[in-house]
Amino acid sequence: xxxxxxxxxxxxGPERDTFVQSLKAAGAAIxxxxxxxxxxxxxxxxxxxxxxxxxxxxxxxxxxxxxxQQFAIIALGTVWASAAMAFTHxxxxxxxxxxxxxxxxxxxxxxxxxxxxxxATTALFVITGGVSSTSTVGHRLLETLIGAVIGLLVNxxxxxxVHLRSVRDRLVRLTRETAEVLGAMAEGLREEGGLEKSxxxxxxxxxxxxxxxxxxxxxxxxxxxxxxxPGGRLRRTGPTPPRYAEDTRWGRVCTRVLALTRTLKTISxxxxxxxxxxxxxxxxxxxxxxxxxxxxxxxxxxxxxxSGALRERRDAALREAWSTLSSLTDTFHHQExxxxxxxxxxxxxxxxxxxxxxxxx
Numbered sequence: 171x172x173x174x175x176x177x178x179x180x181x182x183g184p185e186r187d188t189f190v191q192s193l194k195a196a197g198a199a200i201x202x203x204x205x206x207x208x209x210x211x212x213x214x215x216x217x218x219x220x221x222x223x224x225x226x227x228x229x230x231x232x233x234x235x236x237x238x239q240q241f242a243i244i245a246l247g248t249v250w251a252s253a254a255m256a257f258t259h260x261x262x263x264x265x266x267x268x269x270x271x272x273x274x275x276x277x278x279x280x281x282x283x284x285x286x287x288x289x290a291t292t293a294l295f296v297i298t299g300g301v302s303s304t305s306t307v308g309h310r311l312l313e314t315l316i317g318a319v320i321g322l323l324v325n326x327x328x329x330x331x332v333h334l335r336s337v338r339d340r341l342v343r344l345t346r347e348t349a350e351v352l353g354a355m356a357e358g359l360r361e362e363g364g365l366e367k368s369x370x371x372x373x374x375x376x377x378x379x380x381x382x383x384x385x386x387x388x389x390x391x392x393x394x395x396x397x398x399x400p401g402g403r404l405r406r407t408g409p410t411p412p413r414y415a416e417d418t419r420w421g422r423v424c425t426r427v428l429a430l431t432r433t434l435k436t437i438s439x440x441x442x443x444x445x446x447x448x449x450x451x452x453x454x455x456x457x458x459x460x461x462x463x464x465x466x467x468x469x470x471x472x473x474x475x476x477s478g479a480l481r482e483r484r485d486a487a488l489r490e491a492w493s494t495l496s497s498l499t500d501t502f503h504h505q506e507x508x509x510x511x512x513x514x515x516x517x518x519x520x521x522x523x524x525x526x527x528x529x530x531x
Contacts, residue, residue, distance in 0.1 A: 187336065190329055191226060194226050194324055194325060194328055194329065195222075195223045195226035195321075196223075197324060197328070198219075198222040198223065198225065198226050198317075198320055198321045198324040198325070199219035199220075199222045199223045200219070201222070201320050201324070202218035202219040202221070202222035202316060202317040202320045202321070203215060203218060203219040205218065205316055205320065206218035206219075206313045206316050206317070210316075212309055212312070212313050213306060213309055214295065214299060214306075214309060214310055214313060215313060216295070216313075217244070217292070217295070217310055217313040217314050217317060218313045218314070218316045218317035218320070219317060220317065221240060221241075221244065221313075221314050221316075221317030221318050221321065222317040222318070222320050222321035222324070223321070224236065224240055224285070224288070224321070225237050225240070225317065225318055225320075225321025225322050225324075225325065226321050226324060226325045227325065229391060230322075230325055230326045230330055233321065233322050233325045233326065234322065235283075236283070236284075236285060237318045237321065237322055239281070239282050239283050239285040240285040240288055240318065241314060241315065241318050242282070243276070243277065243282050243285055243286055243288050243289040243292075244288050244289065244292045244314045245311055245314065246273075246276065246289055247269075247273055247288070247289035247290065247291075247292035247293040247296070248292055248293070248296055248307060248310045248311060248314070249307065250269055250272065250273065250293065251265065251269045251273075251292070251293035251294075251296035251297050252296055252306070252307045254268040254269045254297070255296070255297060262297055262298065265297045266294075266297055269293045269297065270290055270293065270294075273289045273290040273293050274290050276289055277289050277290055292310075292314075295310075296310065336388040336391060336392065337385065337388045337389050337392050337411035337412065338411055338412060338472060338473070338474070339388075340381065340384045340385045340388045341385050341412055341416060341417070341420065341472055342469050342472045342473045343381060343384075344378065344381040344382060344384075344385055344420055344424075345420065345465050345466075345468050345469040345472060346465070346466070346469045347374075347377070347378055347381055348378060348420070348423060348424065348427060348462075348465045349462045349463070349465035349466045349469065350374075350462075351371065351374045351375050351378065351427055351431075351462075352427065352458050352459070352461050352462030352465060353458075353459065353462040354367075354370075354371060354374065355371050355430070355431065355434070355455075355458050356455045356456070356458040356459035356462060357455075357459075358371065359451045359452070359454060359455035359458070360452065360455045364451075365434060365437060365438040365445075366438060368431065368434040368435040368437070368438040369435060369438070371431040371434065371435070372428075372431040372432060372434075372435045374431075375424070375427045375428040375430075375431040376428060378424040378427065378428070379424060379428075382417075382420065382421055382424055385417055385420070386417065389411070389414065389417060392411055412472060416472070419526060422526045423465075423523065423526045423527060426519055426522050426523040426526060427523065429519045430458075430516065430519045430520065430523070433512060433515050433516055433519065434516070436512070437512050443511070443512055444506065444508035444509040444512075445509060445512065446502070446505055446509045446512065446513040446516070447501070447505060447506075447509070449501055450498065450501050450502065450505065450509075450513055450516075453494060453497055453498040453501055454498060454516060454520060456494045457491055457494050457495050457498060457520050457524070458520070460487055460490055460491035460494060461491060461523055461524065461527060463487050464484060464487045464488060464491065464527050465527070467480055467483055467484040467487065468484065468527075471484070484529070488524070488527070488528060491524055491527075492524060495520060495521060495524060498517060498520065499517060502514065502517050
């Protein structure tokens, strides 16, 4: 929590976006209450801020889609519950029996998306309110509409979410996390008994898949965020996101890192396997350390601070890593036959990792 708060205050990124959207949702709810409860003196003003909060989505398009779904299901819940109250002469229990089963079923209809539950909850508000007159039903629909309109306007015109930067931010975060995992592996393999840490390396490498999913989600938001969004004209969007090829490239890098940690964990867990020699592990540690250094340089390039000097550093690090990998290959050829299975797998994955880290032509 402390890290997230610091990130929101210091730099633009997902944490600050979340902070802004949360304040916008709160502001939309307050404005909706001010209009419906304080100005109009509506009998059930709660529906307006409740709807406004749900309208402030991750994108303007999502707000429009969500608002349409929500208003439809809330209007249906309001009308059906009011009809049930009128039919049962305002008997609460009987109205619930006539309303809630149907509204829960309708709420699971895929056309309503995640907003389906609002039909049943709105019906509960109506039934427990105890009044089913036509004017009351009209007030409830009007309050819902007020909340939907205010929520949409706030999300679209008050710092509208653009999400073009999120792809770059999350991709940079993924490269930094990859560098940390590779650095931890390199440091551990230099220590005596370092393979005992292979479980934690494997767990950390598995967490990279979550970061990779976050990149894919940000990419989807960037595409969706440009639809029906005035933010491209109202806000500075910054540089365009990295190419989609970078997503797939780093997905392959994460796969290689996970495979390396899996093999090291297998060597640590299976006492019947013959591990490679200490010299092999020393050279493998050097290769992984150099790979982590390359990932750190790539994160700087992706963050937009790219320059010719950084590219020269990356190319030099790649040449050094390939040279060390050549020495690792020579060492593998002198291993005992019993150690060739796991050594060959580690060598193959290390070569594949370096191939993926090489920039595309």
